[in-house]
Structure formats: structure tokens, C-alpha cells
Amino acid sequence: MDTESKTMFAEFIMQPICNLYEAAYKYLDADLLGKMQRQIPGWKDVDLQKLSAGATATRELSSRWLPFGECILEMATSHLPSPVDAAPHRLPVLCPKWFAPKPLPNAIAEGLHKCDAEATPVAYLAKFLSADLARLVLTDDTLVGDQDVDFVGICRVFSGTLRPQSRVYVGQDKPDEQERCLHVERLFQLMGRNLLEVTEAPAGSIVACHVSSPDGAELGVERFLTLCGAERGPNFETPYSSQAFAIVRVNLQPSRVEDLKALERGLRLLHRADPSVSIEAMVTGENVLGCCGDEHLKRCTHDLQKLYARDVEFSVSTPLVAVRESIAKSAPWQERYSQV
CATH class of the missing domain: 2.40.30.10 (Translation factors)
Known part of the structure; x- marks a missing residue:
């Protein structure tokens, strides 16, 4: 970018960050880092001669210069209302x-x-x-x-x-x-x-x-x-919709019948922890899990196995597709054969 066309944000905020990345990650520019060290109080006790170019040096210098947690907290206390x-x-x-x-x-x-x-x-x-x-x-x-x-x-x-x-x-x-x-x-x-x-x-x-x-x-x-703390208190509005919109729906069945209750309990816990999950208990006895996609489904089944329904072996069906029939008015025979 042409120096004359740079905005103040690009020149005074983004450019120093890019200079640090180039001087510490790609190759170690001791001269540029030395100039920056004189202006950054958090670098006073850093021995630049012992650093080697790479992610470790970049992370060390960045955290001393602009620690993420402190910066976010300072901005929140300065600009958000109490x-x-x-x-x-x-x-x-x-x-x-x-x-x-x-x-x-x-x-x-x-x-x-x-x-x-x-x-x-x-x-x-x-x-x-x-x-x-x-x-x-x-x-x-x-x-x-x-x-x-x-x-x-x-x-x-x-x-x-x-x-x-x-x-x-x-x-x-x-x-x-x-x-x-x-x-x-x-x-x-x-x-x-x-x-x-x-x-x-x-x-x-x-x-x-x-x-x-x-x-x-x-x-x-x-x-x-x-x-x-008292009866008949207020009830705040919910931030979630009444039913999560499921893109992928699968049926979960335990390998052993005696594990059905444990699987159902695990699905309840998963439903409580993940707002994007939908659980349906069908009249046929099937437990249908609804997710936002294939990756979300992998995450949900992993959480069931490792957290909410441990020691329960279950099978995951292929994605379910709902097929429904309807009734529509038939077209007159003149319209059916008008193009014949």
C-alpha cells in the first residue's frame, strides 16, 4: 500500500503489529526490535539476543506488548455501561x-x-x-x-x-x-x-x-x-428459539437394550449444554438427534461418548429424510393434453 494513501488506523495501529510479525516471525530483525523495545515498557527486561525467529518469539513479545485479557478488560470497563x-x-x-x-x-x-x-x-x-x-x-x-x-x-x-x-x-x-x-x-x-x-x-x-x-x-x-429469592418473581425472555433448526437428523440406538435409559439421560444433558441441538422422542420409540451439520453431528456424538453417556455403545443411523404425502387439486384434462 502506498504510504501517502494509508489511513491513520493502518499506519498507527496495523503497521506496528505487522512490523513486529515481520521482525520476529519471518526473520529476526534485531535493529527494528531494538527500536520498538525503547518505546514499549513491557519489553524492558527482554533479552532480544536470546530470541530466535518463529511463533514462540512472536507470541512472547505480543503478550508482553498487548496482553489480550488486559486489553479487553480495559476496553470493557472504559466503554461499556456499569x-x-x-x-x-x-x-x-x-x-x-x-x-x-x-x-x-x-x-x-x-x-x-x-x-x-x-x-x-x-x-x-x-x-x-x-x-x-x-x-x-x-x-x-x-x-x-x-x-x-x-x-x-x-x-x-x-x-x-x-x-x-x-x-x-x-x-x-x-x-x-x-x-x-x-x-x-x-x-x-x-x-x-x-x-x-x-x-x-x-x-x-x-x-x-x-x-x-x-x-x-x-x-x-x-x-x-x-x-x-421470592415466589412469583419475574421471568426473563428466552434468547433461544423454541425449537432449534436441525439440518441433519439421525436416529441413535443403544447396542444393548439395558443402556437405553443411560442414552436418553445423555441426550438430555447434551440438549441442556448445546442450544443448537434438538432432541425428539418419536412415537416409534426412536431418539432422533438434530444437528446443524455434519461437523456438529460429529461433535455431538463425541460429547455423548466422552461426557454425557460414557460406557454406552450406540449406533448412529444415516441422515433421516422426511417424506410426506399431500393432496392437491388435479388439473383439467384439457390442460393435461394441451401440448400433445
């Missing part, structure tokens, strides 16, 4: 029944509107992630040991303070639905894939929580929940 400032603008969208066109006149709505840490706790659990709570890490592709897979819910606390060993109620769409109660077992702060256990989560926090039913029953296939 939870207190964002609450009046977000709540009419998240919970229009309570806040559109104006907030309801009750204490819970007032606490949500002010993002008050002393009000009734209200949290939105947006996603479940599989976790190894014995090692306090989010799981990758496999589990270590013979323990069963656990789930933690990533939630945002909108009001009040969430604490372990507390009871919360699940928000319902309809007023006549039976109120459900859950028990908050543990709270964690997310540190990458590591889980740091904490004793409380005040309003504005984003934490991972481990919840369970008081009677010990397994949770259903919910992918998102609105939790409230």
Missing part, C-alpha cells in the same frame, strides 16, 4: 411483562431497576456448561476419572446478593404454573476454564453456580432459568 447504568435500558427488553412500558410498583422490580445488592436476589442463568467440580475446572472433551459429569450455570445477578446454601425459585411463564424451588449449592468465579469458589455474588456479578433440586431429583432439560 450494571447500575445499564439496568433501566436492559430490563424492558429482558422482562417486558414487568418493565414495559414502566416498572411494576413492587419491591422486586424496584430492586432490579436500581441494581440494588440489598434487595431480593434475582439472577438470570443463561447457559449450562459441563464441569469437573472435584478439580474445579470446566471440562474439555473428556473427564478425568470415573466421576459423573456435573453442570454449572453461567448467570448474571441483577439484584440482591446470591449466596451458597440458599433457596431460589424458578420464574414461570404462566401464573398458574406450579412454583419450583432450587438449592444453590456452590458459587464460582470464572477464571478462564478454572473455577474459583466464592461465598457471595452481589448485584452486577457474573458467576457460575451449581444448583440442584431440594428432593435430589435431576434437573430437566432447561437451558436457561430466571432465579428469584
